Amino acid sequence: DRISTVEFDKSGDYVAVGDRGGRIVIFETKDGKNTADQHYSRNQLEQLDYVSLNHPEYRYKTEFQSHEPEFDYLKSLEIEEKINKLKWCTSLSGSLFILSTNDKTIKLWKVKDRKVKKAREIDSPHQLLSSENTLLSERSFMNEQGIPSFANGNHVESGANSIFPSQEPRSKIANYEDTAYARCRRVYAHAHDFNINSLSNNSDGETFISADDLRINLWNLEVSNQSFNIIDMKPSNMEELTEVITSAEFHPIHCNLLAYSSSRGFIRLVDMRQSALCDYSARIFQDEECHGSRSFLTEIVASITDIKFPVDGRHILSRDYMNLKLWDMHMDSSPVATFKIHEHLRPKLCDLYNNDSIFDKFECCLSGDGLHFATGSYSNLLRIFFHGGGSDEGATIEASKDPNWLAASFLSLISS
Structure with missing residues (x-):
């Protein structure tokens, strides 16, 4: 089955892979007794500006069936087993905990x-x-x-x-x-009318959020039969619907802050302490230059498909169809850096709309030190950028089956 999502834990020692068949496969790093960097985590090595000469190798740990295909008889709707998102939770007493979700149901798994x-x-x-x-x-x-x-x-x-x-x-x-x-510890179900697109753990280690196209719910990890709706964008008349939620993420440090993006190109930062329903107390980040002259096609490509916080929580990284943008939490009028990904496709937007490629979604991620950003593109290409490196061009790496070649390309990028 095809891979649908990949998630590393904070230490980088484990990686979970979800596929369209509802399975989760977990890999762990090989024993590093003979390596010089065995006493340091990957985040510590990045903070020390240390580059390991050996690329990380992962070995198979375990796999299990997370979701099965279901049928909603009330809505006459088939619910496929595809894993949409995975999120690692805080490890306790040597056990690993991971959240997984398909379109409707979230599950908490304990791996021991x-x-x-x-x-x-x-x-x-x-x-x-x-x-x-x-x-x-x-x-x-x-x-x-x-x-x-x-x-x-x-x-x-x-x-x-x-x-x-x-x-x-x-x-x-x-x-x-x-x-x-x-072993499945909790099942969080019957809380979303639309397909779930995001999961995010809170820094308090006790709660998490799940988001669909119109709502964001707050859960307690220990309570599976109750959730709190903190954001509801569903209008009374669905014909008045102008935007949907595309991604949601908790702040990595402040447990009261969360950000979510929309199909109109907005990022909203909300404080859960201000109101039980956080719809109208949001701080809006928008690129004023891009929202000057808009057309039907430019509105589609402005839709933000993914957002991420670095570990320090000072910036927000966002990805739309054309660009990768870095926002400062203290400046909401424009991003501090814009990395062009698909600028060469701008003259072909009409063709991309006709074959529905303009609706493709791309995700983004950050390195442990928060200085390197990566995102995907077409033709198996991976774009990597360095914040503060003096150039917005970045590097383009083609995904290869040879990990040694990929590691060598990444090391050459860092050295340059």
Whole structure:
């Protein structure tokens, strides 16, 4: 199945991948005992202006089925299992927590490592233990109570009796292996009439928001049957609808602040302390130069598809169809930097509208130090920019199956 979303945790040690089939696959960094930078996290290395010569390598950890296809009988609507968004939560007692959502339902998953005892039966204790030919069966169990274990959701059964009918006495060798299993802790459902497009965790570690086209709801992680509607843009008459919500994000430091973007090219910053319903107490960020002379096509490409906060919370990074923009929290009249992505497509907007390419959505992300920005483009191209580098051109890297080539290109960008 095709990948629909990717999310790194804050440390960079884990990455979760969601696909259109409703699965979540989790990878973790390989053991770095022989590397020189083993005592530093990736964020610390970036703060120290240190560049690792080896690109990070991830290995498979576990996978599980997060969502299944559903059918809404009241609305006669099929709900597909595609994972729209993933968000890592605060890790507790060695366990990983991750939020996942499809169009309607949000789930909280707990991923935990557990020692699994595996017993191997051999024909005779006098044979060499290292010989693979002596392996007759493999049976797994998690504890002394005889509860069967599951490896990524599949029950492991022994087929020794059907393959080797011999009744000779066998010896057992037991060893312990680390395995990860996922368990659904909470299901947050029946709160959105439209498709969910955003999830964001609060810095308080207790709440999160979910956003669809017209509403933003506030949830408590421990309460799945109740949410608070804090933003509602649905008009009394749907014919008067002029814009929809495209993305929403909590401030990384101040738990009372959140920002959301709209299809009209606005970014609204709201303070939840001012009002229970935050629709009318927002501070609006808009590019006055772009909103001077507008046409039907320029309004479409001005729609903001994604916003992100850096770790310091001082700026907001936004992406529309044409540009990547960096906003200062203290200046809402214009962005402090504009990085052109699709300026060469401006003469072809009519053709892009006819084939619906003008409605394509692109996301953006920031590095741990908040100085490097990345976003996607067509033809497997990745655009990377450096704030304060003296040039807005950035670098263009083509996605390659060879990670060494990609890492070398990124290192050359940093050095230049």
